[in-house]
Amino acid sequence: MPRENVPLASLTTLRVGGPARFVHTGDSMESIKAAAAHSRSCGLSLYPLGQGSNVLAGDAPIDVVILKMETNELTFKPDSDFVEVIADAGVSWERLVQECTEQGLWGVENLAGIPGTAGAAPVQNIGAYGAELADTFAWLECYDTATDMLMRLDAEGCAFGYRESRFKHEPNLIITRIALRLARTSTPKTSYADLQKLMDAGELLNTPQKIADAVRRVRRVKFPDLTQExxxxxxxxxxxxxxxxxxxxxxxxxxxxxxxxxxxxxxxxxxxxxxxxxxxxxxxxxxxxxxxxxxxxxxxxxxxxxxxxxxxxxxxxxxxxxxxxxxxxxxxxxx
Ligand SMILES: Cc1cc2nc3c(=O)[nH]c(=O)nc-3n(C[C@H](O)[C@H](O)[C@H](O)COP(=O)(O)OP(=O)(O)OC[C@H]3O[C@@H](n4cnc5c(N)ncnc54)[C@H](O)[C@@H]3O)c2cc1C
CATH class of the missing domain: 3.90.78.10 (UDP-N-acetylenolpyruvoylglucosamine reductase, C-terminal domain)
Structure with a gap:
């Protein structure tokens, strides 16, 4: 059963926003389809939400069906020098980065510390410290609420740009899984000024985990503490x-x-x-x-x-x- 009249201030990291009419939990394909069917039957638009870390919700009540993505499977498929990492949309991005860097996989370490879900990462092609999602992106699956079909898209099909993708313009597409292709061999990106400064000071940034930790340290100064503000x-x-x-x-x-x-x-x-x-x-x-x-x-x-x-x-x-x-x-x- 969906929850009703849930303050969006409680679902977004800006902590502002009035009540959303309905909130569904999307923890399986069935629950995602059920939320879409509900939105159709009540004539309200369906709005997928991850951790709400990139959303400004208005103060007035909003007639919308929120689909809070909470699917959480993360799998690793080895393939010669690469590993394909497949994440459900609801997987936390930071969990993905942590598990990948712990395994010594290269490609997402510069994106450590970004709040949000794996499913939202393609929406604005998240990027930081000289890297972006598109660099390691393999494919994603999305559910098209207009046709009731699942689609698989490669990077070209997602039309990635700087903080940009087709998902910003096609609200009927709900991303359900994403796949990244991460290298086992060393491909460090440390030319970004903040990382270069640490290396100049003698820090050895030679593993994905060390780079991810350095990025998190730099970010702690550049962003407010989300638990406080x-x-x-x-x-x-x-x-x-x-x-x-x-x-x-x-x-x-x-x-x-x-x-x-x-x-x-x-x-x-x-x-x-x-x-x-x-x-x-x-x-x-x-x-x-x-x-x-x-x-x-x-x-x-x-x-x-x-x-x-x-x-x-x-x-x-x-x-x-x-x-x-x-x-x-x-x-x-x-x-
Ligand atoms: C402290 C802080 C630091 C940040 N730093 C960075 C940074 O360095 N780089 C960067 O790129 N971003 C950054 N962001 C922005 C944010 O973390 C990212 O945009 C993140 O990908 C949002 O994830 P989310 O799950 O919170 O998405 P939400 O905020 O819930 O949603 C964002 C948008 O994506 C849509 N969406 C969500 N899930 C899906 C889905 N499954 N299918 C289709 N559409 C969906 C929503 O409808 C919404 O339009 C930062 C945010 C904060 C709060």
Whole structure:
């Protein structure tokens, strides 16, 4: 039986949001299909939810059927120099990283410490410290609520981009399992500045476990403690701008870095928030930008979605006024 009128503040790490009409637990294929059938019969949309670590839910009651993914099988299939790791959508991402790095498998160590589920990882093609899900992705299975069919997709079929995939645009696709292809042989990615600094200081980052531990240590400084405060991590995406626009900005701010990206030059928004706008700690109501990393939005006790909206909108306006860049949110809205 679904639960009724469940506050989304209790299901999301930003800890804001009004009641969702129905919440189903998806712990098997049957329960996932049952939730889809219920949403059809009551004419409400079905919304898959993992750990709610990338969702901003509105304050008003929301007429929606939430499907909380809680399937939890994780299996390893050896294949010469590689191992195929198959995870149910509800498996915690951090559990996946821990079990893979413990076995000495390479490919997800830089993604240690990211909250959430394996099933949500393809949605925004999670990435951090010079790696992203797409690097080791093999295939996934999804249930299409429009056709009542299961589909298997490879990386091309998922249309991955920077914090992007087709799942952001096709809410009828519920990811049920994902598979990664991880190497047994050494493929370290340690060129990211924070990791390079540790190596320069003499740390030996020569196993997946050591890299994962180092990444978790770096992250503890950059993100608030989820047990104490609300957050969804980076609230905005780093913008990608044209080479001309980058040249103009760099003439004004010579220290602004730029990184070649498929559709232009990607620039670090945190640098703009900090050095151009001085927005570290900037506050609206009970929401503020994190002192240690201004791309991260933090909610305090009794914060509302309206506090978050006000803060995020003001930040967007200030960035536009100073740089002419329209920034995009990384966090998904549910209203
Ligand atoms: C402290 C902190 C640090 C973070 N750091 C990073 C980081 O370094 N890099 C990064 O990329 N992200 C980061 N994030 C964002 C977040 O952890 C990821 O986006 C994560 O993949 C979300 O997983 P989730 O299970 O919580 O998804 P949710 O927040 O529950 O859902 C996110 C979106 O995915 C959809 N979805 C969820 N499950 C499924 C499914 N099975 N099928 C189809 N759609 C689904 C939802 O409908 C929603 O639109 C961070 C978040 C926090 C709180």
């Amino acid at each position: 609300g957050t969804a991590g980076s609230f905005f995406k780093n913008p990608t701008i044209t080479a001309n626009a980058y040249e103009e900005l760099q003439a004004k701010y010579p220290a602004l870095q730029g990184f070649a990206a498929p559709s232009g030059i990607k620039i670090p928004l945190a640098w703009i928030l900090d050095h151009v706008l001085g927005l570290r700690g900037y506050r609206e109501g009970r929401a503020h930008l994190f002192q240690n990393q201004p791309l991260v939005l933090v909610t305090e006790n009794n914060a509302t979605a309206q506090d978050v909206e006000m803060l995020a909108n003001n930040v967007s306006e200030k960035v536009f006024a100073a740089t002419n860049i329209l920034i995009e949110r990384e966090v998904r809205s549910l209203k």
